[in-house]
Amino acid sequence: MKASYLGAMGYAQRYNFPTTWPIPPIYHDPETSVRSYQEGIEECEFAEEMGFEWVSFSEHHYSGRIATGTPAVMAAAVAERCKKAKIAMLGHLLTLNNPVRVAEELGLLDNLTNGRLVIGFLRGTPNEDQTYSVNPSEGRERLLEGMDLIIKALTEPQPFSWEGRYYQFRTVAVWPRPVQQPLPPMVVATRSDDMLHYAAEHKLGLAVSFVPVDQMARVAEKYYAWCDEAGWQPTPDQIVYRGSIYLAETDKQAEAWLEGVKRAGPVPGGIAMQPAVSRAIQAARAGEAFDLRNILAGGVQGDVAGAARGLSFMGGPDTVVKQMKAFHDQCGAGVVDLFFQQPQVNHREVMQEIKLFGREVLPHIKEF
C-alpha cells in the first residue's frame, strides 16, 4: 500500500472559521495566507522525503480549509519542489469546469512533471455546485460527458468538433499531449453506480473518500464485479481511499486530543449551508420537486450538506496501520490519500505527524 499526502494548503487560522460555507473573504489575512501556502508546500516536500509516493490536490472553493480552488496551479508549484512523487489531481470538479480547459491543464501538468501525473475525475460535494451556479440536477450528466470529452481531447491526434449535450466545441486540439501514452493513470472518485459502471467499462481506477471501510467495501465489490464483466481487474494503485487522519505517538494521546477537540465546541470542519439552500441542492441532485414553502414552514435547523464525516484514521501507529490494513484487505485499496490538516492541528503538529507516519506507519503499510 502506498501513501499519498493531500496538499490541502489549509489557511493557518482555519480553526477560527465559522461552521458555514462559503467562508467570507473577510477572514482572509494576506500575510497569514502567504505563510499558509508556504507551510503547505513544506508539508508536501517533507511528506515526499518521508516516503509518501503521491502528493494529491483537490479542487474546493470559497473556503480556506482546502484552499485550492485552482488545483492545477497548486500542483504546478508543488511539482517544482517534489521531484519524485506522483502528482495526483484528485481532482478537478468536472461539473464546474470547461472540460477542454481541464484537459489542457492536465496535459501541461503531465509535461511539467515528465509523466508523473495521476488524474482523478469527480463531481464534488453539493455546495460546490453553487460556485459557478451549475444546476445540481445536471451535475451527473455533465460529469459523464466531461470525462468522455477529456479522454477524447487527450487522445485524439487531429483537431475535432464535439457535439455534446452540455458542451459544444467546434475546434478541440489539446496541446501539449500527455507524456504518458495513451493516457496518464485515471481514477473516478465516486460511490454512484453509473459512475462505477463508467470506470469499469473504461478501465479506470476507483477513488472513494471519507466513508467507513464497510461502506467502501460495498462500493468496491460492485466495481470489481463490473470490471470483471468488462474483462479486466484493477491494480492496487487503481484503488484509492481518501481519509482524514490524526496520528499520535499512542492511542491514548490521540484520544486525549479528540476529547480536547470535543470540549472546544462545534468543529469548524463541515460545510454547512443555510437549510433551505441545502435542501434545494439535494432535491435538485435527486431530481425531485422542490417547494421552498415547505422548507420555510418546517423550520429545519442545521441541515448539513456533505459534512466532514470525522476521522477515518486515528490513534497511535499500530492502530492506524490496522485501520489502513482493513481498507486494503476489505476494499483492495492500494493507495491511501491522507488529509492531515485537521482544523485544530497546526503546521508544526502536521509536520510531526508526517514524520511519525513516515517512521512508524509507512514501513508497515508498504508491506501490504
Added chain:
Amino acid sequence: MTQAGQRLTAAGKEDHVEVDGFRIRYWTSGPPRPVGAVVMLEGMTWGLSKLRDALVQKYQVIALELPGFGASPANTRSQSVPELANTVAQATAQVVPEHYTLIGTSFGANVALWQTLQAPDTVEALVLIAPTAILPVAGPMASTPEETARRLFAHPEKARGLASVDPAIVAKEQALVQRLTGGMHDAEAERRLGEIPCATLVLFGSEEKMVAPEAARIYRERIPNSNIAFVYDAGHLIEAERPEALVNAVSDYVELRETFIVGRQTGIINP
C-alpha cells in the same frame, strides 16, 4: 410494417430518373426560394428524416433512393461502390443541374464519397455521416436483432422504436452492401481522399462500434479541407440517438462550411 420508400414519400414531391437501366426515385422539397441545393443519400434501413426536415426550411432538398435500397428492386448489377456512385452521379446531374451539397450516411456516405471523387466539380460541400469506407470493424453481419442493435446504438434499448422496418428491405440492403464492400476497408477510397476538393465534414458518434475510432483522423489527415466531429453519446445511427446535435452540426456546416467553427452564439445574459 413500414417501407423505407413510403417514409420518404412524406418528405416531398416524388419523381424518378432512368440511369444505367435503373429507375431511380427521388423526392424534392424545399421553400419557394431555396438558397441552394442539398442531395441526400440515405444509408441502410433508417433515414435522415429529422435532418431533412431541418434543411428543407432553407434548401431545395433532393432525397435520392439508391438502386437496391428502400422500395426499389434488388440491385444485382452494380459491381462496385464506385460503379454505383457513378450511376448516382448521373442521376443527380439530371435532377440538380448545377452545384449541390452532398450528404450521405453510413453506406450512403461511402457512395457520396465516391460520387464526389467522380464528379468533383459539382459537389460544393460534402457531409459524411458515420461513413464505413475507412476501417470498418471486421466481422460478419450481425445475425440477430439484438446483435444488430448493439452494433448500431450507444443505447440499444433505443432500437425498439425502429423495429418496424420491413425485414425484407433490411435483408435486401444488407445483401447489396455485403456484395459491394464485403465489410472491408476501401483502400482505394483512402488513397484518393486527398483528391476531394470541397469542404468536407465527417461525423461519428462518440460510441461508434461499426467503424474503428482511428477512422476519423484518417479523413481529417487526408482530405485537404475537412473537419471531423464527434456526436456525444451516439452510436452508428447518430440521428436516432442525438437528432438535435446532428441537425445542429450539419445545418451549420451546410450553411457555413469550414467557418462553422466560428462561434456565433451570444454570451449576453442581461443586456
